[in-house]
Amino acid sequence: MEKLIVRGGNRLIGTVKTSGAKNAVLPIIAASILGETPSHLDEIPKLEDVRTICGVLKYLGVKIDDSKEHELTLDTSRISAYEAPYELVRTMRASFVVLGPLLARKGHARISQPGGCAIGSRPIDLHLKGFEALGAKISQDHGFVDAYAPNGLKGADIYLDFPSVGATENIMMAACLADGTTTLENPAEEPEIVDLANYLNQMGARVRGAGTDIIRIEGVKHMRGGEHTVIPDRIEAGTYMIATAMTHGDVIIENVLVEHQKPLLAKLREAGVLIEEDIDRIHVACPGELKGIHVKTLPYPGFPTDMQAQIMAMMTICNGRSSVMETVFENRFMHVVELNRMGANIVTSGARGALIEGPAHLTGCEVNATDLRAGAAMILAGLVAEGQTIIGNLHHIDRGYEDIVGKLQALGADIQRINVKE
Numbered sequence: 001m002e003k004l005i006v007r008g009g010n011r012l013i014g015t016v017k018t019s020g021a022k023n024a025v026l027p028i029i030a031a032s033i034l035g036e037t038p039s040h041l042d043e044i045p046k047l048e049d050v051r052t053i054c055g056v057l058k059y060l061g062v063k064i065d066d067s068k069e070h071e072l073t074l075d076t077s078r079i080s081a082y083e084a085p086y087e088l089v090r091t092m093r094a095s096f097v098v099l100g101p102l103l104a105r106k107g108h109a110r111i112s113q114p115g116g117c118a119i120g121s122r123p124i125d126l127h128l129k130g131f132e133a134l135g136a137k138i139s140q141d142h143g144f145v146d147a148y149a150p151n152g153l154k155g156a157d158i159y160l161d162f163p164s165v166g167a168t169e170n171i172m173m174a175a176c177l178a179d180g181t182t183t184l185e186n187p188a189e190e191p192e193i194v195d196l197a198n199y200l201n202q203m204g205a206r207v208r209g210a211g212t213d214i215i216r217i218e219g220v221k222h223m224r225g226g227e228h229t230v231i232p233d234r235i236e237a238g239t240y241m242i243a244t245a246m247t248h249g250d251v252i253i254e255n256v257l258v259e260h261q262k263p264l265l266a267k268l269r270e271a272g273v274l275i276e277e278d279i280d281r282i283h284v285a286c287p288g289e290l291k292g293i294h295v296k297t298l299p300y301p302g303f304p305t306d307m308q309a310q311i312m313a314m315m316t317i318c319n320g321r322s323s324v325m326e327t328v329f330e331n332r333f334m335h336v337v338e339l340n341r342m343g344a345n346i347v348t349s350g351a352r353g354a355l356i357e358g359p360a361h362l363t364g365c366e367v368n369a370t371d372l373r374a375g376a377a378m379i380l381a382g383l384v385a386e387g388q389t390i391i392g393n394l395h396h397i398d399r400g401y402e403d404i405v406g407k408l409q410a411l412g413a414d415i416q417r418i419n420v421k422e
């Protein structure tokens with residue numbers, strides 16, 4: 001079993017480059033199913049989740065060439081299956097995003113129902129309502145969701161009760177090959193939605209309004225493969241910004257789209273962090289003390305839930321009181337127990353609110369990465385804790401951070417990956 005050993009106390013100094021965005025690349029790979037000719041994708045992060053979605057596509061008959069680093073060529077000219085089995089879907093909920101494009105291309109898709117996960121029950125009702133509105137017959141049996149539309153889908157007006165990222169992506173992809181126009185109201189507005197729409201349009205789709213509160217998709221009869229460079233990962237970049245702030249470091253983060261970072265930058269500035277923005281790089285420094293801040297997670301352009309655990313790790317060492325209100329997920333405080341074991345002073349009220357009194361003197365101990373972002377929070381706490389922090393369950397971190405150990409080491413952190421006997 002592998003573990004991370006972090007010895008706290010080093011300031012982070014230098015330059016780090018952000019990889020392509022995990023949450024953009026997964027639906028983009030799935031969207032390739034819509035194209036009848038090969039697609040070529042660039043800035044593909046080396047992540048476990050990318051390997052998983054490629055596994056699903058291979059199972060469906062897609063030929064994938066991943067021989068070039070950070071690139072993928074997907075030959076989707078022949079899709080031979082319409083079913084994605086449990087073994088492939090269970091390791092990653094996001095596999096469910098193949099349902100929309102598969103249904104549109106084949107007229108039939110059968111995907112194992114994704115289970116809940118550490119951060120909540122995560123239902124799929126909004127995805128299914130959308131497919132039904134497009135005319136698909138949906139049934140659920142033996143743990144599978146079956147979506148059937150042998151005569152094709154029909155454009156429809158769809159209102160999402162909540163701006164779900166996955167439902168917006170799935171419905172948007174399905175609607176690309178529907179007969180007529182689909183209007184999607186109250187969709188997610190995340191940058192990853194815009195990146196997906198840009199790729200779909202490259203493939204011959206007609207998607208307008210992605211990134212606003214209404215998306216219109218005029219169906220087309222056929223789509224071809226596309227060429228696309230995936231946007232930088234705003235959550236990975238944000239994690240390095242917080243690491244810099246916590247260690248009172250001085251770091252330039254390259255390959256960032258500054259406009260995607262606004263909600264985080266506002267909060268970091270409020271906490272006393274110095275930030276200089278350029279078009280595609282951000283300089284972060286923190287010579288002074290960190291002040292307590294108050295954060296409420298919201299759909300984009302609000303503060304991202306995927307940064308909540310990391311900012312809470314920072315709050316533990318801020319001067320004064322901080323607070324977090326998690327409004328997107330019902331159970332995303334798994335890191336609280338672990339941070340408190342390291343000496344933090346966090347009190348939760350229900351599953352959505354937390355008060356953090358700082359600054360705490362963190363001390364290293366054995367902790368677990370309970371999910372991807374909680375794992376990142378453990379690393380951040382370890383970077384400033386006295387002594388040694390040993391982090392287990394690394395598979396969560398490997399799902400979403402490309403070479404986090406190498407990147408932090410290059411900035412001067414004392415962090416190592418080791419093999420331990422079980």
Ligand code: EPU
Nearest residue numbers: 023094122123124125126127164165166167306328329372
């Ligand atoms: N929801 C429903 N019904 C649905 C779909 C969602 O009630 O049919 C609820 C969920 O239970 C949750 C909320 O809506 O409470 C938000 O879920 P959403 O569908 O927006 O999230 P997702 O598509 O499952 C993506 C990211 C997550 C990120 C969320 C929110 C990917 C692969 N995953 O998940 O990323 O937290 O959007 O921004 O894009 C991560 O990277 O660590 C991560 C969890």
